[in-house]
Amino acid sequence: MRKLLLTIALLAPAAMAxxxxxxxxxxxxxxxxxxxxxSRARAAAVGSTLYSSKLQVFLxxxxxxxxxVGRALVRLDGAAVYDDAAGAVGADDVMRFxxxxxxxxxxxxxRIDAETKDDATFTSSTESTFTIDVPNHKLLIVxxxxxxxxxxxxxxxxxxxxxxEARDEKR
Numbered sequence: 001m002r003k004l005l006l007t008i009a010l011l012a013p014a015a016m017a018x019x020x021x022x023x024x025x026x027x028x029x030x031x032x033x034x035x036x037x038x039s040r041a042r043a044a045a046v047g048s049t050l051y052s053s054k055l056q057v058f059l060x061x062x063x064x065x066x067x068x069v070g071r072a073l074v075r076l077d078g079a080a081v082y083d084d085a086a087g088a089v090g091a092d093d094v095m096r097f098x099x100x101x102x103x104x105x106x107x108x109x110x111r112i113d114a115e116t117k118d119d120a121t122f123t124s125s126t127e128s129t130f131t132i133d134v135p136n137h138k139l140l141i142v143x144x145x146x147x148x149x150x151x152x153x154x155x156x157x158x159x160x161x162x163x164x165e166a167r168d169e170k171r
Contacts, residue, residue: 051100053134054169055142057082059110060093062147067114070123074144075109076101089146103136112146114158124148124156132164139169 059082061069072089074082074096082096089096089112111127126146134140142164149157 051102052137053101053103054139055097055099055101055106055132055134056095056139057097057108058093058141058143059089059096060145061087061090061112061114062145063090063149067148068117068120070113070115071111072096072113072146073109073111075107075111077107078109101134103134103138105131105133108132108142110144110146110160110162112158112160114146114148122156124150124158126158126160128160128162130162135166137169138166141165141167 055076057074057076059072059074061067061072067090069087069090070085072082072084072087073080076097081099084096107129108131109127109129111125113123113125115121115123132140132142142162144160144162146158146160149155149159
């Protein structure tokens with residue numbers, strides 16, 4: 001037993017020397033953050049050069065007083081462009097996605113999973129997939145609003161309303 005404790009005591013400082021220092025981790029974090037920022041800027045520049053049209057998607061949840069959003073998801077042509085498990089769509093009405101896209105038809109999917117605030121076992125979900133037609137050299141703004149008019153016990157009336165509007169893109 002003494003030999004084991006002595007061995008552990010002798011090896012512990014060596015093992016601690018192999019652990020990264022906080023300063024090293026902070027430098028690595030800053031390097032990754034700077035790299036992410038520049039790659040996003042490059043992607044936006046390439047996107048604006050390749051694609052002449054832009055898409056903005058707004059999503060809000062209109063009944064956060066009685067219901068809580070467990071998850072909100074927006075997919076564009078099958079790829080997730082917004083995924084929220086914190087219920088942000090019930091707290092504000094802001095843009096959930098903005099990006100350059102090829103003009104033409106695209107599939108947009110919006111999914112909302114809601115539960116009552118009183119009892120999380122009462123849940124409802126809605127998912128809608130629809131085609132949007134993004135005009136060439138335009139900005140297409142899609143506004144989606146979900147709300148549940150049910151009573152939170154035996155009635156589930158979760159629905160989604162979507163409007164789209166094309167505008168001239170200002171560059």
